Amino acid sequence: MTGPTSTSLASLARPMTDPFGRIISYLRVSVTDRCDLRCLYCMSEDMTFLPKADLLTLEELDRLCSAFIAKGVKKLRLTGGEPLVRRNLMSLVRSLSRHLDTGALRELTMTTNGTQLARYAKELHGCGMRRINVSLDTLDPEKFRAITRWGDLDKVLAGIEAARAAGLAVKINTVALKHFNEDEIPQLMQWAHGNGMALTLIEVMPMGEIGEGRIDQYVPLSLLRARLAQRYTMTDLADDTGGPARYVRVSETGGKLGFITPMTHNFCESCNRVRITCTGTLHTCLGQEDASDLRKPLRASAADDLLGAAIDRAIGSKPKGHDFIIDRRHNRPSVSRHMSVTGG
Template structure:
C-alpha cells in the first residue's frame, strides 16, 4: 500500500431505530400467517374466521419488509404465526432471509412453532441458518394435549421435537401456565426438557381476544406460584442468561438445565422492551398490549422504492408506548385488546 492509499472503509452500521424512551428496537417478530392447525383454548376461538389470502403479504413482500427492518438495525428476527410452517412455500422466505445471516447484517433468525410440521422442515431450517426454535408445549399428556389444542396430535409434536434436536437445532419449550389444567406437570415438563438439553419456559396467560369457555381469571396463574411449586422439587438459582426476549432464566441444580419465566402481568418487562411485532397483513404493532398500529402494507404496495416503507416504520417507532396495561381480575371485563394472539403473531 503506497503512502496515498487508504484502506477500504468499513461498512457503516445502520442507524438504529430508537423509540421515545431511548430503547433501541433490534428485535422484530414477523407473522407469516394467522392460520394454525391447532385451536388452543387460550389462544383462539374454536371456529376462527381466518383472513382472505389476498390480505396477506406475499412471501416476497415479507422478505422486503424484513429486509427494511434489518437495514435499520434489526439484529434478531423471529418468524411466527398462527403456525408459520403451515404457510405454503414458507421455506422460500427462510432461504431468502438467510442472505442477511451470511452477510452478518442479521445475527439471528428464529422461529416459534407448535411443532406439528417440524419433522418435515427441521433439516431445511438448519440449512437456512436457523439455529434455535421455540416449541409451544403445555402438556406431556396426549389426552390433555388434545383437549387444550382441540385438534393437535401429541405424537406428531413429539416427533417434531425429536427431529429438531436430531437436526442440531436448539429447542426451547414454552408452556402457558393454566390454573387447574397443567399445574401438576410443571416439574415433569422441566425434567423432560432439561434431560434432553432443552430450556423450559413458563408463560402467564395473556388477555388477548375473546374466547369461548373459561374466563381467563379462572385460567390465570401468577409465575411466583409456578416458581414456588418448582422450588418444592428443584434448587433454583438466578442466572444472567438471556436470549433477547422477555424470559428471565434460573438454573435448575438437579438437572443442570434452565427454566425461564415470562411475566407480562405480575412483573412486566416493558422498560427493557426492544421488540415490535408485524402481522401477516403488514400491520406493525409497537406493543403487544396496545391497539395503536401502523400500516406497512400500503407503502409496500404503493412503491417499489423502500423510502416510504422506511418512513412509515420510523414514524411508528417514534410513538412506541412505554408499556402495556394488561390486567386480569374479576372487575376487568373483556380482554385488554380484541385481537387474538394468532392475529398479532406469537
C-alpha cells in the same frame, strides 16, 4: 426472491430508537394467522381467518423484514398462527438467510407448535436456523388433545426429535394454565432438561375473545415459582436471548428454566421488540391497540423512502408499556386481536 436494492436501503439507514431510549433490535413477524391447532387460550374454536388475498406475499414479507434489518434488527423470529402451514414458507426462510451470510442478521429463528417440524427441520437448519421455540403445554396425550381441541401429541414429539436430530436447539414454551397443567410443570421441566432443552413458562395473556374467561385460566408464575422452590434449587442467570424471559439454572436437573411474566411483573422497561402481522400491520406493543399500516407504503413505491418514514413514525410512538389486566372486574380481553393475528 430478492430484497431491496442497496440504493433504496440507504433510505433506511436511521436506527430505531423509541421515545424512551430503547433500541429496537428484535422483530417478530407473523407469516400467517392460520394454524392447524386451536389452543383454548389462543383461539376460539370457530376462528374466522383472514382472506388469503389480504396477506402480504412472501416477496413483500422479505422486503419488509430486510428493511427492518437495514434499520438495525439483529434478531428475526418467524411466527404465526403456525408459520409452517404457510405455503412455500421455506422460500422466504431461504431468502432471509442471506442476511445471516452477510452478518447483518445475528439470528433467524421461529416459534412453532411442532406439528410440521418432522418435515421441515433439516431444511430449517440448512437455512441457518440454529434454535427454535416449540409451544407445548402438556405431555399427556388426552390433555394435549383437549387443550389444542384435536392435536396429536405424538406428532409434536416426533417433530421435536427431528429438530434435535437436525442440530436445532429446542426451547419448550409452556403456558401455565390453572387447574390444567400447573401440577405438571415439574414433569415438563424434568423431561425438557433431561433431553437437553430449556423450558420457559408463560403467563396467559388477555388477548382476543376465546369463548371463556381468562380469570379461569390464569395462574401467576410467582406462585408456581414459589412451589418449585420448595423442591428445586434455582439460581438466577443473567442470560439475555433478546426476549422477555428471565432465566434460572435448576441445580437438580442442570437445565435452564425461564419465566415470562406480563401480568405479575411486566418486562416493558427493557423492551427491544416490535411485531408485524401477516397483513403488514406493525404493533410496537403486544398489550396495546396501537397499529401502523406498513402495507400501504410498501406497495406505494418500489423505493423504500415511504416505508422507512412509516417505520420511523411508528417507532416514535411506541408506548412505555402494556395495560394487561386479568381480574374479576376485567374479565375480558385487554386487546381485541388474538395472539395468532399478532404473532406470538
